[in-house]
Amino acid sequence: MSSSSARLLVANIGSTSFKFRLFEMPSERLLARGGADRIGAAESEWSFAATGAEASKGAACFTGYADAIAHFERLLREAGVIDSFRDLAAVGFKPVMARDISGTQIFDERVLAAMEALYTLFPAHNPPYVNAVREFQRLYPGLPCIGTFETAFYDHLPRAATRFPVPLEWERKYGIRRTGFHGASHRFVTERAAELRGSKQLKIVSCHLGGSSSICAVRDGKAVDSSWGMTPQSGLPQNNRSGDLDVFGVIHLVRNLGLDLADVEKQLGTASGLKGMSGLDSGDFRDLRAAAEAGNEDAASAIEVFVSAVRGYIGRFLVALDGCDVLVFTAGIGENNADLRAAICRDMSFCGLELDAAANAACKATEAVISTPASRIEVRVIPTNEEIVIARNAWAKLSQS
Numbered sequence: 329m330s331s332s333s334a335r336l337l338v339a340n341i342g343s344t345s346f347k348f349r350l351f352e353m354p355s356e357r358l359l360a361r362g363g364a365d366r367i368g369a370a371e372s373e374w375s376f377a378a379t380g381a382e383a384s385k386g387a388a389c390f391t392g393y394a395d396a397i398a399h400f401e402r403l404l405r406e407a408g409v410i411d412s413f414r415d416l417a418a419v420g421f422k423p424v425m426a427r428d429i430s431g432t433q434i435f436d437e438r439v440l441a442a443m444e445a446l447y448t449l450f451p452a453h454n455p456p457y458v459n460a461v462r463e464f465q466r467l468y469p470g471l472p473c474i475g476t477f478e479t480a481f482y483d484h485l486p487r488a489a490t491r492f493p494v495p496l497e498w499e500r501k502y503g504i505r506r507t508g509f510h511g512a513s514h515r516f517v518t519e520r521a522a523e524l525r526g527s528k529q530l531k532i533v534s535c536h537l538g539g540s541s542s543i544c545a546v547r548d549g550k551a552v553d554s555s556w557g558m559t560p561q562s563g564l565p566q567n568n569r570s571g572d573l574d575v576f577g578v579i580h581l582v583r584n585l586g587l588d589l590a591d592v593e594k595q596l597g598t599a600s601g602l603k604g605m606s607g608l609d610s611g612d613f614r615d616l617r618a619a620a621e622a623g624n625e626d627a628a629s630a631i632e633v634f635v636s637a638v639r640g641y642i643g644r645f646l647v648a649l650d651g652c653d654v655l656v657f658t659a660g661i662g663e664n665n666a667d668l669r670a671a672i673c674r675d676m677s678f679c680g681l682e683l684d685a686a687a688n689a690a691c692k693a694t695e696a697v698i699s700t701p702a703s704r705i706e707v708r709v710i711p712t713n714e715e716i717v718i719a720r721n722a723w724a725k726l727s728q729s
């Protein structure tokens with residue numbers, strides 16, 4: 329393979345956003361990164377940085393992913409990084425879930441159809457991914473598009489961890505069962521923790537706390553349980569999604585109180601979680617904290633609910649794993665928010681966890697141990713790098729095919 333073809337683009341797709349990192353493979357050298365928000369609006373914002381060069385940002389009108397892709401292709405050409413996306417070895421993606429398909433897959437019609445089959449379960453995630461992949465396939469015929477599903481890290485969960493207490497027929501016939509997401513992130517931070525500790529034989533509780541949040545129990549490199557249920561709508565309270573909820577509350581709203589099911593679905597998916605509980609316009613943790621500090625009790629108690637849910641899962645996984653060697657914090661909230669980490673780790677002397685207050689306060693989005701040397705559980709902050717996991721998997725898939 330020529331050196332110019334060993335460029336791999338990792339694309340991170342949101343419903344109105346397109347972010348990317350361009351790697352040289354197999355060296356994993358980051359060549360450039362960038363992204364655009366508000367795609368489809370009158371004005372989209374973009375940012376771009378080629379490694380070693382000055383970063384730039386601006387505003388433009390991107391009517392769809394194709395406009396954003398063309399924009400970044402031009403910036404990369406002007407920066408002398410790559411002539412055309414036609415020269416890429418592959419584009420890697422991080423899709424969420426497909427029906428009966430997981431792992432790392434080359435996107436073909438079978439895989440795309442399996443994602444389309446789950447649009448109702450993943451309305452915010454699957455349609456944008458399918459659309460973006462189809463755009464790349466249309467613009468660059470023959471360019472391999474390869475995705476590692478978010479569920480891939482959970483493909484070998486023990487059966488009991490995949491079951492809901494529902495009729496057996498629902499599980500067998502309708503596929504109502506638990507899985508997990510944020511697989512690339514939990515894989516990255518737990519592998520990195522093992523590397524830093526010099527051992528793969530570790531019990532790890534991995535806390536990915538960000539716009540969406542989850543906790544994963546990992547034994548010897550394998551996920552054994554997670555906070556997720558069947559969709560990203562489950563588990564911890566999310567920025568604007570409910571997380572776990574008593575389903576009979578929903579039935580009551582629709583059947584007895586006359587709310588429209590489609591409206592309830594929308595509220596649970598866009599106006600619940602931290603945003604819903606706080607009553608603010610935003611589910612961004614910084615906004616909730618600022619409001620709480622200004623005396624907003626709904627915001628303060630929403631943060632308490634979040635902390636309590638995180639502590640609940642940590643407690644459950646400490647029991648499931650019979651202890652824990654490393655507790656990891658990662659993602660936007662987990663990496664940046666020392667107060668929240670302290671609140672989560674309070675009163676844990678029963679299991680010998682002792683946070684180092686100064687180390688915790690000093691740590692912002694860097695790798696650090698934030699527990700004391702005497703702590704029986706080591707607490708670490710490890711910035712996540714989902715893109716490199718996607719790039720590695722796409723590269724490995726390419727080498728096999």
Ligand code: ADP
Nearest residue numbers: 537538539540611612613614659660661664665
């Ligand atoms: P996602 O990728 O799921 O959209 P992120 O991992 O970027 O989310 O996390 C977003 C969350 O992280 C937001 O709630 C935001 O408040 C929080 N966050 C991001 N940066 C910071 C920061 N510098 N300080 C405090 N919180 C932050």
